[in-house]
Every structure is written in C-alpha cells, then in structure tokens.
Amino acid sequence: MVLVTQADTDTTFLVCDRLEGFVALESAWNQLALRAGTPFVTHEWVRSWWRAFGERNAMAVVLRSADGGILSGASLLRRSGQLVQAAANDYTEAWDVVAVDDTARRLLWDRIATLSGPRLRLAGVPAASPTAAIAPEALRAAGYRVAVGRQQLSPYVALPETWEKLLATLSRNQRSQVRRKRKRVEREGSLVFRTTTAADLDTDLDRFFELEASGWKGAAGTAILQDPRALRLYTDFARAAASKGWLRIHLLELGGVAIAGDYSCVLGDAAFLLKTGFDERYAHLSPGAVVRGEALRAAIEAGLARYEFGGGPDRYKLQWGGDLSERLLVRAYRGSALPAFVYRHKLRPFVRRLSPSRTTTPDPQP
Numbered sequence: 001m002v003l004v005t006q007a008d009t010d011t012t013f014l015v016c017d018r019l020e021g022f023v024a025l026e027s028a029w030n031q032l033a034l035r036a037g038t039p040f041v042t043h044e045w046v047r048s049w050w051r052a053f054g055e056r057n058a059m060a061v062v063l064r065s066a067d068g069g070i071l072s073g074a075s076l077l078r079r080s081g082q083l084v085q086a087a088a089n090d091y092t093e094a095w096d097v098v099a100v101d102d103t104a105r106r107l108l109w110d111r112i113a114t115l116s117g118p119r120l121r122l123a124g125v126p127a128a129s130p131t132a133a134i135a136p137e138a139l140r141a142a143g144y145r146v147a148v149g150r151q152q153l154s155p156y157v158a159l160p161e162t163w164e165k166l167l168a169t170l171s172r173n174q175r176s177q178v179r180r181k182r183k184r185v186e187r188e189g190s191l192v193f194r195t196t197t198a199a200d201l202d203t204d205l206d207r208f209f210e211l212e213a214s215g216w217k218g219a220a221g222t223a224i225l226q227d228p229r230a231l232r233l234y235t236d237f238a239r240a241a242a243s244k245g246w247l248r249i250h251l252l253e254l255g256g257v258a259i260a261g262d263y264s265c266v267l268g269d270a271a272f273l274l275k276t277g278f279d280e281r282y283a284h285l286s287p288g289a290v291v292r293g294e295a296l297r298a299a300i301e302a303g304l305a306r307y308e309f310g311g312g313p314d315r316y317k318l319q320w321g322g323d324l325s326e327r328l329l330v331r332a333y334r335g336s337a338l339p340a341f342v343y344r345h346k347l348r349p350f351v352r353r354l355s356p357s358r359t360t361t362p363d364p365q366p
Contacts, residue, residue, distance in 0.1 A: 011071065013111050014062040019050050022060045028070040029062075032098035039267050039274075040094045040124075044240035046075045049087060052233035058087050061115065063108045072099035072108035082337075084112070085121040091233060093154065093272075093310050094327060095124040102130050109135050113142035118337035120144070120330075123151060127326035135330060144332035147345045151329040155309040157322035163297045169321050178293050181286045188285060189255035193294040196249040198242045204249045205238055208261045212277030224275065234263065234275070241265050250298070252278075252291040260287035262295050270306040271299040292316065 016022050022029075026043045033042045050058045054077065062073040074097045075087035088095040099105035109131075112120075120139065125131055127150075136146045160166050167175050185191050196204040209231070213223035224230045241247040248271070250262040260278035264271055273295070278287040299307050309317040313324060333340055 010066050011107065012064045014060075014064055015115070016060040016062065017058075019047065019054070019058075022050065023047060025060070025062065025070065025073075029073060029098065032070060032073065032100060034268070036096055036098060036129075037268055037270065038094045038096070038126075039241070039246070039265050039272055040088075040092050041075075041096050041098055042267070044244065044246075045092075045237055046087065048233050048236035048240060049089075049092065050075070051236060052229045053089060054087060061108065061112060063104060063111065070098075070100075071104035072097055074098070074108060074112065076112070078117075082117045083119045083121060084116040086123050086125075088124050091230060092124055093274075093308075094126050095122065096126060096129050097131050097135075099130075102134065105130055106134050106138060109138035110142070113139050113144070116332070118333065118335045119340070120332040122330040123327075125328040125330055127328050132328055132330075136332075139330075139332045142334075144334045145338060145345075146330065146332045148328055148330050150326060152311075152327040153313050153324040154311060154327060155313055155317040155320075155322055155324055157296070157307045157309075157320050159296070159300050159305055159307055161300070163300050166296065166300060166320075170319070174319055178289070181289050182293065185252075185254060185259075185285045185287065185290055192253045192256075193291070193298075194251055194253065195298060196251070197245065197247055201238065201242055201247075201249070204251060205235065207251060207258045208249055208263055208275075208277070209234075211258055211261045211279055212263075212275060215277060215280045217277065238263070248298075250291060250295050252287055252294065254282070254285075254287075259285070260291040262291060264295065266299075266302070266304065269304050270308055271295070271302075271304050272308045273310050289316065292320075296320065 016025070029043045039045050057077050057079065058075065059078065060073060060075050063071045065071050077085050077087045079085065086095040097105055097108055099108065122135065125135070136148055139146050167178065170178070209225050213225040217223040218226070224234055238247055238249070246265040246267055248262070248264045248266055250264065251258045252260040258279070259282045261276070262273055263275040264273045266272070276288065276291070278291065296307055
C-alpha cells in the first residue's frame with residue numbers, strides 16, 4: 001500500500017495492491033459505487049473479481065479527503081509493468097471510476113495518468129458516464145495518444161407499471177407468442193417460477209450452474225462450471241450479493257425439475273441479468289423465452305423501473321423493445337508504445353480503406 005499526499009488539494013492518493021487493504025474500504029467505496037447504478041463497480045463485485053482473476057496484479061487506486069473519506073476510486077490491473085488496464089474481463093459488463101463528483105473524478109484520472117506505463121486499456125466504459133470524456137482528456141494532458149471506440153451495445157427496457165402494459169408495447173404476434181409459449185409448458189405439467197434470494201442459496205446456485213452448462217456453453221467449453229475462476233467469481237458474488245439483499249436466482253421448474261434459470265441481481269430500481277441458461281432437452285418448449293417473460297413480470301411486480309439484459313443485442317432481448325446502452329473501449333499510448341498507436345489506429349485503418357476486401361490477421365490486444 002502506497003500513500004502520496006497532495007498538499008495543494010489536501011487529499012491523499014492511495015494505491016492499494018493487496019486485497020486485504022481493499023476489503024477494509026468496503027463501506028466508503030460502496031457509498032460512491034451505489035450511485036453508479038451498476039453492480040459491476042460495487043465492492044462486492046470488485047473484490048469477488050479480484051479473488052478470481054486479479055491474482056497479484058490487481059490494485060485499487062483511491063483519492064481520500066482530509067477526513068479519511070473516499071472522494072474517488074478505480075479498480076485496475078497492471079501487466080508486466082508496461083500496461084495498466086481496467087480490472088475487468090468478459091464477465092464484467094461495465095467498468096467505471098466511482099466518484100463523489102466530476103472534480104474528484106478528474107483528480108483521480110490525473111493521478112492514474114502518472115501511475116500508468118506506456119499503454120493503458122479501459123474496457124466497458126459506459127458512454128453515458130462522465131468518465132467517457134474526463135479520462136481521455138486527462139490522459140491526453142499527460143502526453144498520451146488516445147483512441148476511443150465502441151465496444152458493445154447492451155439492451156435494456158424501461159419497465160411500465162404493469163405486465164399488461166409491457167405486453168402492449170409488443171406487436172400482436174409477439175404478445176401471442178409470449179402467452180402461447182407459457183401455455184405450452186403448462187400443458188406438460190406443473191409449472192413453477194420461483195426466486196431465491198438467500199435461503200437454499202448453495203443448492204439453487206448449483207442447479208443454475210448445471211443448467212447453464214447443459215446447453216451450447218457446455219459444448220463450447222465456456223460454461224461457468226468449466227472455468228474454476230469464473231465459478232469462484234459467481235459463487236463469491238452470489239453470497240456477497242445475497243447478504244445485501246441484491247441477489248435473484250430465478251428458476252423455472254416443470255414437475256419439480258429446473259428447466260431454465262437466471263442469475264441476476266437488483267440494485268436500486270433496476271434488475272440486472274448476469275447469466276442465463278436452460279436445459280436443451282426441453283428446447284422444444286422454449287423455456288428460455290418463458291423464464292425471460294417471468295423474470296420481467298417479477299421485476300415489474302417488484303416496482304422496478306429498468307431491466308438490464310446485459311451482453312450484446314441478441315434477438316431474444318431486442319424482441320422486448322427498449323433501448324441500447326453503449327460501452328466504450330479506451331486505449332492510450334505514449335513513449336515506447338506510440339508505434340503501436342500509429343499502426344493500430346492510423347496505418348491499419350488506412351490500409352483497410354484502400355483494400356476493404358483484404359483479410360488481415362488480428363493483432364494481439366495490448
């Protein structure tokens with residue numbers, strides 16, 4: 001842990017490179033993180049991710065006020081002393097700085113810019129966040145060449161007051177399909193949709209992980225159960241989220257057998273779908289579509305205002321209407337990394353414009 005005092009602003013910059021030190025910041029961190037409206041910057045997610053993927057490279061950088069409170073903070077990862085990147089991977093839908101205001105956010109980015117090496121990579125930055133403008137500005141002022149591009153569009157739905165009002169936003173054909181698919185499952189036996197928040201957590205987590213691995217993800221080797229680190233991440237976060245009342249494990253059961261499920265959480269007035277899966281032996285019954293409808297209905301009945309699907313704009317998400325949140329990828333280069341910037345963001349796009357049909361070999365991520 002490193003402390004650097006800034007006399008001109010009466011603040012202290014803290015670099016916390018041990019998980020134990022970050023754990024001690026939970027309460028102060030979450031006072032800011034909960035304002036961001038996403039589970040992926042909460043202390044519960046960050047420390048779970050750190051345990052699973054951070055190993056010895058993760059760190060939290062924090063700007064503290066004179067009274068010891070946190071003004072701003074970020075979770076980062078250092079790679080071989082040459083690259084600093086957001087402490088995030090494919091399991092992290094969004095990454096951002098937590099901050100009390102934009103002034104504190106800018107002060108933190110000024111410090112991160114001095115901390116970083118030749119290259120910096122930030123994935124999953126919400127385009128609507130102040131970070132999308134403040135980070136590139138601070139990095140350019142520190143001598144970086146910065147490139148900002150779209151990484152992903154993620155669907156979400158603003159929820160109305162009732163289930164029927166949500167159905168009314170769909171086409172007549174879509175409304176008919178929603179009702180018909182549910183009735184088709186009901187004809188096969190007793191249908192139950194239930195939600196686990198804390199009780200029987202370990203048992204229902206195991207059921208969900210088995211469902212998620214039973215389909216194409218298991219065949220492709222990308223299921224949570226097939227990656228010990230992913231399993232630790234989602235298990236640790238589930239337990240931490242359950243202790244806060246955020247966790248929602250939805251299971252759709254037919255005759256007492258789980259045929260589809262969601263791993264999700266509620267934060268503020270929004271529900272977040274983190275993972276979903278269904279038993280492909282029941283694919284002819286469209287259990288994934290049925291559990292999606294039931295999860296949306298449950299969110300409405302809970303009085304929530306928004307449902308975040310997560311991931312990309314898949315067809316099964318877009319059929320519910322809604323809108324898209326943009327996530328950005330920010331890359332910054334200086335010093336010895338400048339040739340990489342010229343190649344990746346100047347030369348290669350120029351060559352592609354000249355030869356649009358030419359196939360190029362992807363270059364490794366910085």
